[in-house]
Amino acid sequence: MSQIATPTLGELLDQHTVAAAASRVKHGDIAARNRSSSIGWPCPSGERFLVLQRTVAGKDASPELQMIFEEGTAQEEPIAESLRQDGWEVWRPEVVDLVWPKYQISGRIDKLCRIPEAVALEAGRDPAQVYILEIKTMSPYAYPRLTSWHELLRAKYAYHRCYPAQMASYLWLEERSHGIMVVKNKTSAQKRFLFMGMDEWSWLAEESIQRATRVNQHLADGTMPPVTGYDAEICPKCSRLAQCLPGERPIGADVILSDEMAERLARREELDPLRKEFAALDDSIKASVKQLAGKSAGTWLCEDWVLQVKCRDQHYKALPERDLVVTTVTIRRAKGGSQDEPAAD
Numbered sequence: 001m002s003q004i005a006t007p008t009l010g011e012l013l014d015q016h017t018v019a020a021a022a023s024r025v026k027h028g029d030i031a032a033r034n035r036s037s038s039i040g041w042p043c044p045s046g047e048r049f050l051v052l053q054r055t056v057a058g059k060d061a062s063p064e065l066q067m068i069f070e071e072g073t074a075q076e077e078p079i080a081e082s083l084r085q086d087g088w089e090v091w092r093p094e095v096v097d098l099v100w101p102k103y104q105i106s107g108r109i110d111k112l113c114r115i116p117e118a119v120a121l122e123a124g125r126d127p128a129q130v131y132i133l134e135i136k137t138m139s140p141y142a143y144p145r146l147t148s149w150h151e152l153l154r155a156k157y158a159y160h161r162c163y164p165a166q167m168a169s170y171l172w173l174e175e176r177s178h179g180i181m182v183v184k185n186k187t188s189a190q191k192r193f194l195f196m197g198m199d200e201w202s203w204l205a206e207e208s209i210q211r212a213t214r215v216n217q218h219l220a221d222g223t224m225p226p227v228t229g230y231d232a233e234i235c236p237k238c239s240r241l242a243q244c245l246p247g248e249r250p251i252g253a254d255v256i257l258s259d260e261m262a263e264r265l266a267r268r269e270e271l272d273p274l275r276k277e278f279a280a281l282d283d284s285i286k287a288s289v290k291q292l293a294g295k296s297a298g299t300w301l302c303e304d305w306v307l308q309v310k311c312r313d314q315h316y317k318a319l320p321e322r323d324l325v326v327t328t329v330t331i332r333r334a335k336g337g338s339q340d341e342p343a344a345d
């Protein structure tokens with residue numbers, strides 16, 4: 001017989017961790033500016049994601065994504081320290097949080113760096129060159145696949161696809177010629193270094209700035225880019241899905257921003273298979289008892305369960321010649337609670 005499984009201690013701790021991460025996700029924020037970290041979000045409906053970020057309150061990440069971001073932030077300083085040990089100069093700029101009012105873009109440049117002198121000289125580069133430094137971590141699944149900026153643009157996960165536009169817009173806005181992204185494999189601790197030169201990537205920077213300008217225009221005009229596409233890789237994980245509902249939002253529908261309601265809906269979904277299993281099992285037990293009973297009433301016992309069959313004749317005024325025997329089965333425990341589930345055939 002099927003039973004509702006009691007969660008193990010490990011499962012309870014897992015649920016607790018996800019719930020704690022969910023409570024740390026910023027909620028209700030309307031972005032004051034275009035965030036450089038999401039300016040490259042590959043929304044199939046163009047600027048819709050960015051306009052939603054700036055006009056409608058909503059969560060910025062799922063609990064799972066929040067944990068990925070927090071882990072990345074926690075890893076930044078240890079990775080910077082390991083670079084210093086390898087002969088890099090890595091430092092925090094005087095101003096970390098930046099705003100470029102003309103384009104209504106904000107960003108955060110955590111680190112600047114110089115690469116080791118010997119490496120710079122060997123590569124024919126100026127050892128005094130200062131680079132914008134971005135530090136990221138990747139799963140052992142993503143790390144071997146994403147070996148270049150071009151591969152990042154085609155990455156499976158949308159947040160990986162945002163990295164090139166983020167770096168390109170930093171370089172363009174800060175008028176720096178080069179940036180480096182250090183990517184660390186979370187499992188093996190291997191590091192990969194992706195260099196970006198403004199000469200080669202100015203097209204992406206300009207595209208990103210134009211994108212921000214179009215968003216600003218939407219805000220000025222009070223317009224919203226319509227849904228023009230749905231991407232099964234991107235949209236289900238989009239933090240603005242609840243506000244966008246691509247292809248699903250009926251005219252006039254409103255959004256309920258309630259964690260409690262979302263939890264109840266999720267629990268309802270979890271219980272749904274049990275409801276179906278209960279109904280199927282209940283039907284099959286009653287069918288078996290009806291088969292035992294034939295066309296007559298009776299009572300059967302199975303351990304401390306009482307299975308009672310009642311029969312009655314059903315007469316139809318409009319069809320007096322029609323005579324139907326209706327059989328109902330009730331199931332209850334001999335002691336304790338009872339559960340009556342009449343059924344007729």
Ligand code: SF4
Binds near residue numbers: 231235241
């Ligand atoms: S759900 Fe899809 S279409 Fe809507 S904003 Fe997000 S990425 Fe864009």
